[in-house]
Amino acid sequence: xxxxxxxxxxxxxxxxxxxxxxxxxxxxxxxxxxxxxxxxxxxxxxxxxxxxxxxxxxxxxxxxxxxxxxxxxxxxxxxxxxxxxxxxxxxxxxxxxxxxxxxxxxxxxxxxxxxxxxxxxxxxxxxxxxxxxxxxxxxxxxxxxxxxxxxxxxxxxxxxxxxxxxxxxxxxxxxxxxxxxxxxxxxxxxxxxxxxxxxxxxxxxxxxxxxxxxxxxxxxxxxxxxxxxxxxxxxxxxxxxxxxxxxxxxxxxxxxxxxxxxxxxxxxxxxxxxxxxxxxxxxxxxxxxxxxxxxxxxxxxxxxxxxxxxxxxxxxxxxxxxxxxxxxxxxxxxxxxxxxxxxxxxxxxxxxxxxxxxxxxxxxxxxxxxxxxxxxxxxxxxxxxxxxxxxxxxxxxxxxxxxxxxxxxxxxxxxxxxxxxxxxxxxxxxxxxxxxxxxxx
Amino acid sequence: xxxxxxxxxxxxxxxxxxxxxxxxxxxxxxxxxxxxxxxxxxxxxxxxxxxxxxxxxxxxxxxxxxxxxxxxxxxxxxxxxxxxxxxxxxxxxxxxxxxxxxxxxxxxxxxxxxxxxxxxxxxxxxxxxxxxxxxxxxxxx
Numbered sequence: 001x002x003x004x005x006x007x008x009x010x011x012x013x014x015x016x017x018x019x020x021x022x023x024x025x026x027x028x029x030x031x032x033x034x035x036x037x038x039x040x041x042x043x044x045x046x047x048x049x050x051x052x053x054x055x056x057x058x059x060x061x062x063x064x065x066x067x068x069x070x071x072x073x074x075x076x077x078x079x080x081x082x083x084x085x086x087x088x089x090x091x092x093x094x095x096x097x098x099x100x101x102x103x104x105x106x107x108x109x110x111x112x113x114x115x116x117x118x119x120x121x122x123x124x125x126x127x128x129x130x131x132x133x134x135x136x137x138x139x140x141x142x143x144x145x146x147x148x149x150x151x152x153x154x155x156x157x158x159x160x161x162x163x164x165x166x167x168x169x170x171x172x173x174x175x176x177x178x179x180x181x182x183x184x185x186x187x188x189x190x191x192x193x194x195x196x197x198x199x200x201x202x203x204x205x206x207x208x209x210x211x212x213x214x215x216x217x218x219x220x221x222x223x224x225x226x227x228x229x230x231x232x233x234x235x236x237x238x239x240x241x242x243x244x245x246x247x248x249x250x251x252x253x254x255x256x257x258x259x260x261x262x263x264x265x266x267x268x269x270x271x272x273x274x275x276x277x278x279x280x281x282x283x284x285x286x287x288x289x290x291x292x293x294x295x296x297x298x299x300x301x302x303x304x305x306x307x308x309x310x311x312x313x314x315x316x317x318x319x320x321x322x323x324x325x326x327x328x329x330x331x332x333x334x335x336x337x338x339x340x341x342x343x344x345x346x347x348x349x350x351x352x353x354x355x356x357x358x359x360x361x362x363x364x365x366x367x368x369x370x371x372x373x374x375x376x377x378x379x380x381x382x383x384x385x386x387x388x389x390x391x392x393x394x395x396x397x398x399x400x401x402x403x404x405x406x407x408x409x410x411x412x413x414x415x416x417x418x419x420x421x422x423x424x425x426x427x428x429x430x431x432x433x434x435x436x437x438x439x440x441x
Numbered sequence: 442x443x444x445x446x447x448x449x450x451x452x453x454x455x456x457x458x459x460x461x462x463x464x465x466x467x468x469x470x471x472x473x474x475x476x477x478x479x480x481x482x483x484x485x486x487x488x489x490x491x492x493x494x495x496x497x498x499x500x501x502x503x504x505x506x507x508x509x510x511x512x513x514x515x516x517x518x519x520x521x522x523x524x525x526x527x528x529x530x531x532x533x534x535x536x537x538x539x540x541x542x543x544x545x546x547x548x549x550x551x552x553x554x555x556x557x558x559x560x561x562x563x564x565x566x567x568x569x570x571x572x573x574x575x576x577x578x579x580x581x582x
Binding site (some may be wrong): 151153154279280282283284285352354355356357358360361363364365367368371 | 442443445446447460463464467468469471472473474475477480481484485488507508509
């Protein structure tokens with residue numbers, strides 16, 4: 001199945017400035033014909049490029065809220081990060097009541113599903129003790145899962161067997177809605193309200209489930225704008241929220257591991273830190289850890305690129321909302337065989353996006369050509385060729401994604417041949433000139 | 442086929458940065474599609490070698506050679522040399538200083554681990570001149 005990424009480029013806004021290519025942790029962006037393009041196999045939907053683009057040309061789009069009209073009954077699955085976006089909010093129910101005013105007929109909190117997953121994991125640890133493969137890695141961040149499948153295949157077996165909280169929420173909410181309304185499944189729309197691009201992608205193509213369980217995902221910021229007025233104008237607030245502090249805590253990095261209540265938990269946020277940690281785990285350098293909670297975004301889901309509020313303020317509000325709440329408020333639990341729905345029903349597959357060639361001998365021959373070419377490149381990683389580094393450029397040339405002439409230094413060499421020694425400097429921008437005396441008067 | 446050569450300088454005195462050569466090498470080996478276990482063993486040897494050069498020799502150079510049937514790692518430094526190689530190979534023996542120990546290094550497992558995770562290992566050393574540790578990891582066909 002082809003990837004249906006939610007990260008998209010707006011060609012009218014992109015000026016080909018190369019800001020994005022260097023911040024991409026998987027080197028998935030190239031500038032071609034003065035426009036950035038994304039290599040779909042490499043993109044892990046982390047949102048770094050969205051945050052850094054000075055022209056706001058890279059976006060991630062959730063589904064349009066108009067999609068609610070396609071269904072006769074709509075269920076909202078708000079991620080707990082949504083609650084942290086509102087100033088002076090002291091009651092989650094205000095948000096949930098607001099959702100019921102903007103076209104949803106029912107709300108089912110993702111935080112509740114998170115509590116069920118925590119309970120399942122807790123019971124597994126109690127029943128079976130330390131898992132055979134340690135450390136276990138949380139399966140709650142789709143970006144981290146894609147990164148592991150692409151760059152750390154040896155760690156695929158470490159990823160927890162559970163589906164995303166929003167997926168579990170979707171399964172349970174749909175069941176409830178079907179029972180309550182008697183409507184046919186296709187008349188019921190189940191939509192998550194998500195803080196990041198990777199969860200929009202995950203709603204379209206699940207990494208852990210064979211069949212999609214969500215009808216779509218809306219960006220927190222789109223829903224936020226619609227919610228402000230109805231939330232202010234609520235005449236009365238019906239009690240709908242049943243999530244406890246435990247489920248809410250999943251919105252910030254550290255919440256999921258705190259819910260596990262075991263000592264060897266490590267919580268890491270930010271994609272670069274996550275990569276460093278995975279390198280260490282891969283080499284067995286952290287034997288005492290038994291659980292890793294890895295969030296691609298700063299501070300966890302409160303740092304998602306769809307949020308309105310900055311991650312630190314959102315985290316402060318999260319603490320406020322959790323204060324006074326019991327760990328869990330819902331009496332609904334999954335028992336015995338019913339617990340199996342929290343598990344993935346398909347294996348996580350290795351994604352060979354970094355492989356130079358399926359055939360090892362051919363891959364090695366390509367590596368030799370890449371190194372030979374790279375040794376003649378300037379090593380400035382200037383980005384003028386559209387690749388994030390000279391090495392990535394050399395790879396692109398050998399893999400047929402670029403031509404050697406795309407390097408401005410190769411062009412300079414040709415110009416020098418035409419203009420004679422020194423002549424080419426006049427035509428080049430300052431950073432690329434051979435001599436650039438600086439005058440201080 | 443020609444052998445792939447990779448060279449990584451290892452900075453002295455910087456224990457936090459140790460592991461950089463290992464990470465870089467690992468990414469290249471993954472791009473070649475080598476077996477996961479081979480990559481893991483090579484990166485453990487590389488990491489231990491890096492740490493050794495940082496702690497004992499004020500840095501050095503790590504060279505990697507890859508061909509179809511083996512990986513050779515060669516760590517070369519111009520440090521103090523190892524007076525008693527047999528003793529240095531014993532698990533738990535270390536001459537690491539207090540700073541390194543405070544950071545959790547100096548457990549005396551560096552060379553023994555390199556031996557354990559490689560198929561061949563040789564140490565050429567001269568007191569006052571430096572040390573070359575070479576390990577070979579075979580790639581199963």
